[in-house]
Amino acid sequence: MERRRRMRAIAVMLGVLVVGCGGAATSARETRTEPTVSEAPSPPEETRGEEREEARAAPAPIVPAHGPLAEDDLHHGVLARLRDAPFPACTVEPLPPALRRRVRGGDDLASLRARVSIDVPDDAITTARVDASEGVVYRSAALDPRSDVGDLGYRVRLRDGTSGTEEDLALGLTAMRPLVLVDNPMVRLVDAGEVRIEAELRAIDDASIEFRPADATSTTRDGRERLVRCRLEDLRRDQDADGLTDLTEQRLLTDAWDPDTDGDGTRDGDDVSPLGSAAPSSDADGVWLAAAREIAGDEEGLHVVVRSGARLDLGARGEGAARVLVLREDELAAYQRRYGLRAPVVIAVRMRGRDRAEVTIDRVWSQSLLDARRDASGVWSLVAR
Ligand SMILES: [Ca+2]
Ligand SMILES: [Ca+2]
Structure with a gap:
């Protein structure tokens, strides 16, 4: 918990620093370049899934059509999907003059919470009551690994005033890549089947990131007063x-x-690590798996872990638990080209006899040294060295 608070404090602090940096340079660096977002075609009605991301009914048993995927097939699938065109969900346009804020600021957490009765996370950006419904847009580590830079993803949580149902959806946008969403009570958060939020353009410069508590990070593009519009049907689509x-x-x-992408019988939504179903084939694999489970249990959100061997089965996840995205080096490079520089986790295992090993967990900005011991029942456990 302490580490999470520290990371959040650093991220918030750096976010503010970047605000100052970008704001000062806005007029000189204003560009017409906009993020590549556009309208997506609607899928046929029958392909729309009924499941919602946070509506977690008992998982239906999955019978994978293809069976467990071999490592090479997983690898080719990952690279192919990284080459695919991104799903467009949101569009960006200039903010209409009538919606311009007369006063900036005033978006502290207490005032954001005072507007609504829905649960408002600590990383809230904006909240709104629209007719009988309520919503909050917030930053989340669910799909973006925590870093010193604060480039978390944006999500929206909505409660329908009529039915009382709640949903929590990824917007497919990440802070400073290239937009920063801002509070503007004049923009109706939900309107005509869309989520609408004011944004600023503040594209972080990956070359300025050092993965140490950096003094400042710089931006490559800056601009103010954009309107982001995301169609709810695009945000909700779950084709499979x-x-x-x-x-x-x-x-x-x-x-x-x-x-069930990896074909292990656990559907993607319930899989801690949905890319990989291999069983450990060595003692070192067993230790690696124990360390990866430790990481997954340490902090919610997404952990990007680099591994060159077969992707091991990390099992099913509980509600709100972390996910582990295991990537090979070349996949990580492609992932970073698309989603920005991300600090991966590297687990190194050195066997020290049959039932002992040394483990190093390197998160770029911190390193943990652990001892692994195997008990009489064959289970590996880790303790800090
Ligand atoms: Ca899906
Ligand atoms: Ca699976």
Whole structure:
């Protein structure tokens, strides 16, 4: 918990620093370049999944059509999906003059919470009551690994005033890549089947990221007063009804048309690590798996872990638990080209006899040294060295 608070504090602090940096340079660096977002065609009615990302009914048993995928097939699938055109869910346009804020600021957490009765996360950006419904847009580590930079993803949580149903959806947008969403009570958060939010253009410069608590990060593009519009049907689309929206699958590099991408019998939405179902084939694999499970249990959100060997089965996840995205080096490079520089986790295992090993967990900005011991029942456990 302490680490999470520290990371959040650093991220918030750096976010503010970047605001100052971008704001000062806005007039000189204003550009017409906009993010590549556009309208997506609607899928046929019968392909729309009934599942919602956070509506977690008992998982239906999955009988994978293809069976467990071999490592090479997983690898080719990941690279192919990273080459696919991104799903467009949101459009960006200039903010209409009538919606311009007269006063900036005033979006502190207490005032955001005072507007609504819906649960408002600590990383809330904006809240609104629209007719009888309520919503909150917030930053989340669910699909973007925590870093010192604060480039978390944006999500929207909505409560329908008539039915009382709640949903929590990824917007497919990440802070500073290239937009930063801002509070503007004059923009109706939900209107005509769309989520609408004011945004600023503040594209982080990956070359300025050092993965240490950096003094500042710089931006490559800046601009103010944009309007982001995301169609709810695009945000909600879950074509294979596996509990993950298409937008979420895009970030997890899973197949949006296959409910069980790795074919291990656990549907993508319930799989801690939906890319990989191999069993450990060595003692070192067993230790690696124990360390990966430790990481998944340490902090919610998404952990990007680099591994060169076969992707091991990390099992099923509980509600709100972390996910582990295991990537090979070349996949990580392609992932970073698409989603920006991300600090991966590297687990190194050195066997020290049959039932002992040393483990190093390197998160770029921190390193943990652990001892692994195997008990009489064959289970590996880890303790800090
Ligand atoms: Ca899906
Ligand atoms: Ca699976």
